[in-house]
Amino acid sequence: MTRALISVYDKSGIVDLARVFADAGIDIVSSGGTATALQEAGIAVTGVEDVTGFPECFDGRVKTLHPLIHGGLLADRRKPQHVEQMSELGVTPIDIVIVNLYPFEQTRASGAEVDEIIEQIDIGGPAMVRAAAKNHASVAVLTAPEQYADAVDAVRRGGFTAEERRVLAARAFAHTAAYDAAVATWMSELVGDERIDLSLPKTRSLRYGENPHQTAWLSAEGRDGVAHAVQLGGKDMSYNNYRDTDAAVRAAYDHDKPAVAVIKHMNPCGIAVGADIAQAYARAHACDPVSAYGGVIAANRRVTLAMAERLAPVFTEVVTAPDFDDDALEVLRKKKNLRILKVRPDTAGRDITQISGGWLVQERDRVDAPGDLPSGWTHAAGPVADEDTLADLEFAWRAVRSVRSNAVLLAKGGASVGVGMGQVNRVDSCRLAVERANTLGAAVDSDVETAGGAQQSTLSSEKRAVGSVAASDAFFPFADGFQVLADAGVKAVVQPGGSVRDDEVIAAANAAGVPMYFTGTRHFSH
The missing domain is CATH 3.40.140.20 (AICAR transformylase, duplication domain)
Structure with a gap:
């Protein structure tokens, strides 16, 4: 390696790497803030404008987009005609490229204005990365500070191997693909297009997937x-x-x-x-x-x-x-x-699920619709619930969103006491919620209820379904599910409503004297 091109936004570790290059007799070409940082560290640098004979312009939008730079990146030195043409045109080959890109995703996530975000769409950086990656037979390309230790090792042993350059090229293309996907997705949202561009680079390998015979990894974004x-x-x-x-x-x-x-x-x-x-x-x-x-x-x-x-x-x-x-x-x-x-929670975004041959995309289910508040509910049956009961109903309604369907959750005093989940019919979910409430609960000392004191581990014999409230994530298709709850002593129910048999369910609630509220909002979750 005799010549390196360095142009980085994230300057972590770049001075130390450049010093290794300089000590090895590798000429360094650089631009803008990177060149300034290296010069201030006492490292000799050739400016891009000194190579091209053309000044940086348009607030830095045009710096490296020039044949004397890209010729040095793209000329295939395995081909004699390319080598001859480089000599004719005065193009000097570049052996290693270190580039990382403008912080587009971080700027977008910060809530910046549109024009500020657009300025962080890198053009010259991806062009150099892709050019070097395409020509990996002759050029090594690094896109992250984590790769610098490998570069130091390569310098000391005389250069990267062909296989190492191929691996670096693959990672470089993945890097620019993810960057372009983020830009494309943001622009699509900006203009109202229904489009999400996915790039799922491996952030970290996992031991295995759901089962030991399945490989798996984590891909992080944002x-x-x-x-x-x-x-x-x-x-x-x-x-x-x-x-x-x-x-x-x-x-x-x-x-x-x-x-x-x-x-x-x-x-x-x-x-x-x-x-x-x-x-x-x-x-x-x-x-x-x-x-x-x-x-x-x-x-x-x-x-x-x-x-x-x-x-x-x-x-x-x-x-x-x-x-x-x-x-x-x-x-x-x-x-x-x-x-x-x-963890800093992420409540934005969409849910994306892969199916054979494609993807399913939906808005994330949140508890933020008008029907998620008691003020947006319809009193459908039974007496009007008192303030404490309404508070428990609201808690149960928020909590049932997280239960896999068919879902029924019993609550008392701001805590779940029984959960029926994942059943293929709602009446079984009602039975399961009641059974679990009456057989699995633990007794909790009264000081915990008031000040967070010691916790009992012994199971309670109390039938906790009695006097609890129930939330159902979707409507009751028949009155039988509601009847299971009423017979167990549930004192109030909240559900979306909307069944063709709502009248039957309402009649059952009236007969039982159980308050029932319709939300008009569903939180079904497969």
């Missing part, structure tokens, strides 16, 4: 969400850990009050709100402590020492929160296998 969690302790995350953690975070953040969701196999074992996060955890765990074993926990507030001390005795795969108190971390890190994640 900067928020579970894919960008900061791991503060525990083993590496698995494919199933990521899926359950994402479901848990979404469930916890469906609530405005301090809330905790305990998730197993994408379904909640318990969800609760509380006066503080420790109380919310104790009450969520109490819903179904048997199933909570090996579960994933998400909190929508920072984890305190009080919560950590309650969680520590329970075998848990993952705990996630927006932050953790130092003394809480000290307790949790004693459990070496517990994955501790600091």
Whole structure:
């Protein structure tokens, strides 16, 4: 390697790399801020304008787009006619390219104005990267500081091998593809086109997928969400850990009050709100402590020492929160296998599911429609519910969104007490919710209810379905499902309504004297 072209926005580590190049006798061509940074470090640099004889112009929009630069990148030195033409045209070959691109995604995510975002659409950078990658038989291309150590090693042993250049080229094309996909998706949103361009580069390999015989990896984009969690302790995350953690975070953040969701196999074992996060955890765990074993926990507030001390005795795969108190971390890190994640939730975007031959795309289901508030509900049957009952109905309605359909959730005092999920008919979901409420719940000391005190682990014999409220994620197609709830002592029900047999269900509620409210909004989840 005799000549390098360096043009980077992210200048992390670039001075050290350039110094290695200079010490090895490699000439460096650079432009703009990169050239300035290298010169200030005492490294000899040839400016791009000195190569092209043409000044940087249009606020830096045109710098490297010139035949004397791209000729040095694209000439195939295996072909004698290319080598001869380079000599005729005065083109000097470039052996290694180090380029990273303008921060388009970060600028877009910051909420910047359109013109500012457009200025971060890199043109010359991707052109150089693609040119070098196409000509990888002659040129090595690096697009990330993580690759610089390999470049140092290559310099010391006389250059990259052909296979190494091929690998770098593949990664470079993936890099520009992801960049262009982000730009194309943003522009499509800007003009109202229905289009999403996907690029799924491997961010990190996972041990396996849902089962050991399936390979898997993580592909992260943007900067928020579970894919960008900061791991503060525990083993590496698995494919199933990521899926359950994402479901848990979404469930916890469906609530405005301090809330905790305990998730197993994408379904909640318990969800609760509380006066503080420790109380919310104790009450969520109490819903179904048997199933909570090996579960994933998400909190929508920072984890305190009080919560950590309650969680520590329970075998848990993952705990996630927006932050953790130092003394809480000290307790949790004693459990070496517990994955501790600091997550900034991502509530934007769409849900994308692959099917054979294509994709299904939909807006993400959120609890933010007018029908998600009691003020938007229709009182359909029974007496008018009192204020406390309405509050429980609202909690149950928010909580049932996170349950896989057919879904029925029983709640009492801002905590789930029974969950019926994933059944192929709604009456079975009603039976399951009642059965789990009456057989699986744990007793919780009264001081936990008021101040987050000690948690009991013994199962309760109380029939918790009695006096609870119920939420159904979709309408009751027949009155039989509602009747299961009424016979179990459920005191109020909220559901979307809209069945052709609504009159039968309403009549059953009136006969039972059970308040029933229609939301007009459905939260069905396969």
